[in-house]
Amino acid sequence: MSNPHVLLETSEGDILLELYPDKAPVTVENFLQYVDDGHYNETIFHRVIRNFMIQGGGFDPDMNQKSTRDTIINEADNGLKNDKGTIAMARTFEPHSASSQFFINAQDNPGLNFRSKDEEGWGYCVFGKVIEGEDIVKKINWKVTTNRAGHADVPKENIEIVTARRFE
Numbered sequence: 001m002s003n004p005h006v007l008l009e010t011s012e013g014d015i016l017l018e019l020y021p022d023k024a025p026v027t028v029e030n031f032l033q034y035v036d037d038g039h040y041n042e043t044i045f046h047r048v049i050r051n052f053m054i055q056g057g058g059f060d061p062d063m064n065q066k067s068t069r070d071t072i073i074n075e076a077d078n079g080l081k082n083d084k085g086t087i088a089m090a091r092t093f094e095p096h097s098a099s100s101q102f103f104i105n106a107q108d109n110p111g112l113n114f115r116s117k118d119e120e121g122w123g124y125c126v127f128g129k130v131i132e133g134e135d136i137v138k139k140i141n142w143k144v145t146t147n148r149a150g151h152a153d154v155p156k157e158n159i160e161i162v163t164a165r166r167f168e
Contacts, residue, residue: 002168003018003019003020003021003022003128003140004018004019004021004028004032004114004165005017005018005019005131005167005168006031006032006035006128006165006166006167007164007165007166007167008040008090008133008161008163008164009013009161009162009163009164009165010045010140010159010160010161010162011158011159011160012051012136012137012139012140012159013041013133013135013136013139014132014133014136015104015108015130015132015133016109016130016131016132016133016138016167017087017128017129017130017131018086018128018129018131019031019032019087019127019128020080020126020127020128021076023079023080023126024075024078024080024125024126024127025075025076025091026072026073026075027075027089027098027125027127028127028128029045030069030072030098030099031102031127031128032166034057034069034100034164035165035166036166038061039066039068039100040056040100040161040163040164041059041061041162041163041164042160042161043056043057043058043059043060043061043066043110043153043160043161044056044059044060044061044063044158044159044161045140045155045159045161046058046059046063046151046154046155047063047103047151047152047153047154048140048141048143048145048153048154048155048159049106049141049145049153050104050106050141050142051106051107051141052106052107052109052141053103053104053105053106053109054103054104054106054123054140054141054159055090055101055102055103056101056102056103056139056161057100057101057102058090058100058101059079061158061160063148063149063151064153064159066100068099068100069099069100069143070099071091071096071098071099072089072096072098072099072120073083073096074089074091074095074098074123074124074125075125075127076088076095076113076114076122076123076124076125076126077114077117077122078114078123078125078126080125080126080127081108081110081113081126081127082105082108082110082113082123083105083108083111083126084105084106084107084108085104085105085129085130085137086104086105086126086128086130087102087103087104087105087126087127087128087129087130087135088102088105088112088124088125088126088127089101089102089103089124089125089127090102090103090124091124093101093119094119094146095119095122103124104130104137106138106141109117112124115156116118124159128157140159141153143155143156143157144156144157148155
C-alpha cells in the first residue's frame with residue numbers, strides 16, 4: 001500500500017505532501033482526520049520564520065484560533081528528522097500537546113529532533129515530507145512578517161490554505 005498524499009492548495013501555489021503512517025500512525029491519522037473534516041480549508045500560515053519554518057493549521061484569515069480535537073501523543077521518537085522539506089506537528093512546551101497545527105521545515109532543524117523522553121528532549125514529530133512545491137515553501141518562507149493579534153512572525157499579507165485534500 002502506498003503512503004497517503006495530501007495537496008495543500010495555497011494562495012501562493014500548491015504543496016504536495018507524502019505522509020508516513022508506518023512511522024507516525026497516530027499523527028498521520030490525526031492530520032488526515034483534520035484534512036477530511038475540512039479543518040485546514042481557509043486557514044492561514046500564521047507563523048513564518050525565515051530560514052526556519054512555516055506554520056499553519058490553527059487560525060483563520062482574521063487570526064481567530066480554530067477549535068480542535070483532543071491533543072495526541074508525541075511520536076517524535078520514530079527515527080524521522082526535522083530536515084528541510086519535512087512536515088511536523090507544532091505543539092506547546094508540553095511534549096504531548098499537538099492537535100491541528102503543523103509546520104514545514106524550511107531548512108534542516110536538528111534542534112527540533114527527538115533526543116530523549118523527557119520534557120526537553122522530546123522534539124517535534126515528523127510525519128511526512130513535501131514531494132512537490134518546495135519552491136512554494138521557499139516563497140512563503142521569504143514573506144515579510146509582522147506582529148498581529150498578539151502573535152509574532154505573522155505574514156503581513158495572508159497566505160491562505162485554500163483547501164487541503166487527499167490526493168491520489
